[in-house]
Amino acid sequence: MKSIEKYYLAKERFGTSLCIGIDPDIEKIPHIFPKNAKGLSEFSRVIIDITKDIATAYKINFAFFEIFGADGLKAIEEILTHIPEQTFTIADAKRGDIGNTSKFYARSIFEHFNFDSITVNPLMGKDSIEPFFSFTNKLVFLLGITSNSGANDFLKTKSDNSLLYENIFSKSREWFSDDNLGFVTGATQINEFIRARELAPDNLFLIPGVGAQGGDIEQLKQHKLNPCLINVSRGILFDSTKIDFAEKARARALEYAKLF
Ligand code: OMP
Numbered sequence: 001m002k003s004i005e006k007y008y009l010a011k012e013r014f015g016t017s018l019c020i021g022i023d024p025d026i027e028k029i030p031h032i033f034p035k036n037a038k039g040l041s042e043f044s045r046v047i048i049d050i051t052k053d054i055a056t057a058y059k060i061n062f063a064f065f066e067i068f069g070a071d072g073l074k075a076i077e078e079i080l081t082h083i084p085e086q087t088f089t090i091a092d093a094k095r096g097d098i099g100n101t102s103k104f105y106a107r108s109i110f111e112h113f114n115f116d117s118i119t120v121n122p123l124m125g126k127d128s129i130e131p132f133f134s135f136t137n138k139l140v141f142l143l144g145i146t147s148n149s150g151a152n153d154f155l156k157t158k159s160d161n162s163l164l165y166e167n168i169f170s171k172s173r174e175w176f177s178d179d180n181l182g183f184v185t186g187a188t189q190i191n192e193f194i195r196a197r198e199l200a201p202d203n204l205f206l207i208p209g210v211g212a213q214g215g216d217i218e219q220l221k222q223h224k225l226n227p228c229l230i231n232v233s234r235g236i237l238f239d240s241t242k243i244d245f246a247e248k249a250r251a252r253a254l255e256y257a258k259l260f
Contacts, residue, residue: 003116003139016257019057021233037071057088096121103131147186147209169199187215211235
């Protein structure tokens with residue numbers, strides 16, 4: 001099955017656009033878990049166990065695992081086997097390199113780990129992202145307009161009579177099929193979100209920045225959100241870091257799932 005079809009099925013099944021971000025910050029996980037890759041894996045698996053009937057997707061951010069090297073990558077493998085088959089998965093790895101190298105990044109994420117999708121940094125251009133799209137059954141989220149303040153530094157500057165982020169949306173749509181092409185659009189960037197939807201009306205948007213980063217979901221909901229996945233990481237994972245952390249994470253996930 002193509003990843004885009006899996007997204008639509010998962011969304012119908014769980015009835016929400018909620019994507020839970022698996023960002024197990026070693027400094028923040030509750031003290032009952034060991035401060036190593038095993039601890040990250042155990043904590044993440046508890047979070048999945050108590051939210052797997054709620055979330056349409058999980059996004060695993062590699063940074064939190066890579067600090068433990070090979071053990072961290074093993075933890076990602078363990079966590080993936082814990083995610084229900086019908087749930088959509090995103091490798092938040094933000095890859096991108098010359099084509100010859102990207103080919104192997106793509107093989108790692110799609111062949112070895114078997115994620116449904118990946119986040120990719122498009123700034124090295126077409127040849128750097130093409131290898132990800134050669135997996136025609138998978139989905140690639142290009143960083144379109146990011147949620148951080150640094151989005152002003154390059155993405156919102158003029159390039160070719162448009163803004164750089166606008167070119168990312170329009171050029172990549174010329175190059176790749178909409179079925180494989182998604183975009184990251186930060187919830188904190190409301191005006192750019194509206195423009196992004198004009199440029200890519202039906203592409204799947206991954207929308208981070210709700211919760212800890214303060215993105216205003218009510219404002220976003222006044223515009224065409226769908227198709228989308230809205231990611232919340234810290235706002236669910238670390239609502240409590242005490243013994244009641246799982247209960248609190250579930251309650252938060254339910255709240256968010258109802259909201260969008
Ligand atoms: P919270 O702010 O804790 O909800 O986490 C947001 C998650 O989304 C982190 O994993 C970020 O790395 C990721 N993210 C952004 O916050 N902003 C972006 O523009 C892009 C991403 C991403 O690609 O997922």
